[in-house]
Amino acid sequence: MHALIVVAHHDPQSLTHALARQVAAGLANAGHSSEIADLASEGFDPRFGLADQALYRGLAATPADVRKEQARIERADAVVLVYPVYWWSMPALLKGWVERVFSNGWAYAYDANSVVKKLRGMKVHLVGVAGADGGTFERHGYGEAMRVQIEHGIFDYCGAEVLSSTLLENSEVVDPTPHLHTAHALGERLFAGCEVAA
Template sequence: MHALIVVAHHDPQSLTHGLAAQVAAGLTASGHTFEIADLAAEGFDPRYNGADHRVHRSRAIPPADVLAEQARLDRADALVLAFPIYWWSLPALLKGWIDRVFVNGWAIDYGPDTPVVKKLRHLQVHLLALGAADAGAFDRHGYAKAMRTQIDYGIFDYCGAQVVTSELLLESEGGSAQAHLHTAKAVGQGLFQGEAVAG
């Protein structure tokens, strides 16, 4: 089985990149393959533009960079997103990747007079989100629920993809980094065995 690991962080020495590496190590240990999409290093442009709007409105052919990302996803049995939490959500780089790649005609099918057809039912999704705050802050203010509503359901369930793992890896600037790396490796090892950590 094959996974696409998408990393949205500008610093290759970041804990976010460390999570991606540990997921990859877990996959390798379990005999599976992976590809890492390092959006910052690869220079992915997250800005939704006129060409993207034409894809949405009139089913125009997507720009070449979007087609390349869709091809990566088409090769994958699972998608892993490793990202820092910025303002209680996805960083702009990753949100722009989703905005541009998960388009009408590929991730979903709908029109003014037709219901939504979810086209990514074959895809398993694993979310590893790093945050500096503690669980109490996320729960007290409803941020954890808001993130799951927006990302797990609002994005992936809308496309039919199954979110198998949704981990908020918190207090990342404290002493939790090693535990988070261990969690990421366990997710990688269990990715295709039904043993992924569910949050």
């Protein structure tokens, strides 16, 4: 089985990148393959521009950089997003990736008065890296807000299934070792119960 690990952090030495590498290592230990899509170092442009608007309206073909990302997703049996929590959501780089890549006609389509979910069967795992503690998220309802915005508002809208959502708390003040172990374990069990390709 194969996973696409999407990382949205500008610093390759960040905990976010280290976590993505641990997910990949866990996958490898379990006999699976992965590809890390490092959006920052690859220079992905997250700005939804005129070409994206034309695609949305059905007036133009998919831009080449968007089609490349869609092909990466299509090759994967699961997608893992690893990102820091900025302002109680994903960073602009990742949000822009979603806005451009999960395009009309590919991720969803309109059929009369309803939305056709075109990513049914897509499996998603979310790994958010939070500076705050869990109590802060709970007290202010931010955890639920993130679930509604990201799990429901993005993935369910397209028919994708979020199989796990992990929030790694206190990332700026605690020893990161437990978080790294959590990411490794996630990779090891990502395809638990699935046949390993020969």
